[in-house]
Amino acid sequence: MKKGSIAASLFWLSAGWLVVALVATGFLLTELYSRALDTSLTETLEFHVESLTGSLLETGDPRAASITLNDPRFDRPRSGWYWAIRGGNGELYNLSTSLVGIDLPILQGDAGQSGVRTQVLNDVFGTQIRLVERTVTVGDNSYEIVVSGSLTEILQLVGDFRGQAFIVLGAVGAMLAIMSAIVARFALRPVGRLRAAIESVREGDSESVDGTYPTEIAPLADEVNELLRSNAQIIERARNQVGNLAHGLKTPIAVLRNEASNDKAGLAEIVLSESDKMSNMVATYLERARLAARTSIVGKKSDATMIMLRLTRVMRKIHPDCTIAFQRPDASLPWFRGDEADLEEMAGNLLENACKWSKGQVGVRLLSERGDNGALLLLRIDDNGPGLSEADAQKVLRRGVRLDEKTPGSGLGLDIVKELVDVYGGSLELKRSALGGLLVELRLPTARLGGMTKGSGIDSI
Known part of the structure; x- marks a missing residue:
């Protein structure tokens, strides 16, 4: 495509819009995916809190060995997946294997009507975690059940998803750009046919712009044909007017010459000389009009x-x-x-x-x-x-x-x-x-x- 062409303008405009739209779509999808994973993590942690709460209420002893979670991530140190049961004074009664040697922070703020608090923190290893805490009363004692899950894993998943999403969206964008170029070319084909038809008139292969064109271009073809017709009429009228003027002058000039040629006086010589000049001028401008009229008509060519x-x-x-x-x-x-x-x-x-x-x-x-x-x-x-x-x-x-x-x-x-x-x-x-x-x-x-x-x-x- 040539620089400055309509097809090029349409292509770059659509390509620029596609880039903006696809980049925005990529970030939007990533954000939605991130929120979905975070929501899923929160729901998982709340489920684990409910499981620990049920075990505590069943045994009545926060130190009971039967209080545990079957998820193996709670057994892996530095995993970011921890759980603990603490007393109201902060005393630690029970904890997961992954939490050995690590202190979980005490969450601040009001638990609200649900009795559950949640917060995002970093553990001592720099792993970003989400904590969910709930206060449970057993008899006369109150206990805090805390469960955490790794947000770093979610961020890694979001990063992987973002990279794959942009690769897919890039491929989609390339296909859409190619389709845009093809559509632009296809949509502008009538313009190319109109150009060829006008060139055919200029080169002498046709007397008018022929063919069927879309609604947007058909008036232009009609105007070109009307311009050609009007131009031919103007040239014909101008040629006729010049011819009429020249023929109208020829007779008076001939009379002046005849009268002056019969008299040898000084005035007669002047009239005869000036009449010759006028005759030459009339002939000259007639020839110029003939040449201009003949060469102004488009559509002629010669071998x-x-x-x-x-x-x-x-x-x-x-x-x-x-x-x-x-x-x-x-x-x-x-x-x-x-x-x-x-x-x-x-x-x-x-x-x-x-x-x-x-x-x-x-x-x-x-x-x-x-x-x-x-x-x-x-x-x-x-x-x-x-x-x-x-x-x-x-x-x-x-x-x-x-x-x-x-x-x-x-x-x-x-x-x-x-x-x-x-x-x-x-x-x-x-x-x-x-x-x-x-x-x-x-x-x-x-x-x-x-x-x-x-x-x-x-x-x-």
């Missing part, structure tokens, strides 16, 4: 290899004295993301200039290059002509600039190329060629692979 093969064949007929070497790319070359006519116009103008200025040798290559925003289509055209200096290379890209008026042309070829390159977000560079002339590098956006021409090598045309 650059086939276009360059077609152009090189045409240029051989136009310039029979020029040898054009086209090094064909392999089938992995991406397509141009745009209109086929636009690529023909850009490549054709550049190739025409190379043939016009070369001394009979022109090289053409199509490559794929990695840019900041993905793959780029790189067209390299070089020749063995006179070339350009760095200053002239920058100057020649300006609108209408020509460095040699003797060569036929309007100087607008590179202007059209630059205009189209800007619309598509590409780049155009003029450098020194290894052949001695000019090297032109045209970089354009690419579409997904598909329908590539196969083959490689050199086509000398």
Whole structure:
């Protein structure tokens, strides 16, 4: 999962909550288990107190050897399991084997209605014990029956339980985290399908976002389709309005030119000059509107290899004295993301200039290059002509600039190329060629692979 993605956010959010919930569950279960063991220990000790009380009442003699408990833990020294029968003055009458040489503390506080007191203490060996004490009256004498059990054993059991609980809960948490990741991926699959559908529209494989989507995403798909439809309508209206404006201006300008051409006065010359400027401006902005409208429509892609093969064949007929070497790319070359006519116009103008200025040798290559925003289509055209200096290379890209008026042309070829390159977000560079002339590098956006021409090598045309 990528950083910053919805799936990653859902996974880490659910994983963090699982960690907190499972840790809290582990401590809660441990606490409940500890309380259950402590309650069980208290009930066991109270049962032993009742057994000793019954034996004392039966014999009437606190020193009788028949007063005993059958639990072997009371026979093991330092076990924490002790019992004793004491007089009201603290005199010791009877005790368990495990208590030999040890004094049990006298509990403080009121016994309450049940007549039983309980307290947690440490014996002389550091063992944590729970004591339960009850006062019993036999005849005229009162006796205190004290029984203790080891809390240290319970704490060890609780520790073992805690470790096992966290191991089990950790395994459960890992399984839940995996399930959370799978659920996130599965739940976001419609988003991936929507992205693929939009990409299909952008690449020209579809005219609209198709498919069935969940209730949460379906409105987004509908809005994208509506945006595409609205964009097409806006472009069409803008193109029509510009065309109407241009056609509306053409007639008045033509009238002004006709009237001015019949008069040789100074004002007529000014009107004729300004009319020419207006005609050029109308033609220029009509061309810009045409280019903008055509390239703003998404969903077009072109096979650059086939276009360059077609152009090189045409240029051989136009310039029979020029040898054009086209090094064909392999089938992995991406397509141009745009209109086929636009690529023909850009490549054709550049190739025409190379043939016009070369001394009979022109090289053409199509490559794929990695840019900041993905793959780029790189067209390299070089020749063995006179070339350009760095200053002239920058100057020649300006609108209408020509460095040699003797060569036929309007100087607008590179202007059209630059205009189209800007619309598509590409780049155009003029450098020194290894052949001695000019090297032109045209970089354009690419579409997904598909329908590539196969083959490689050199086509000398």
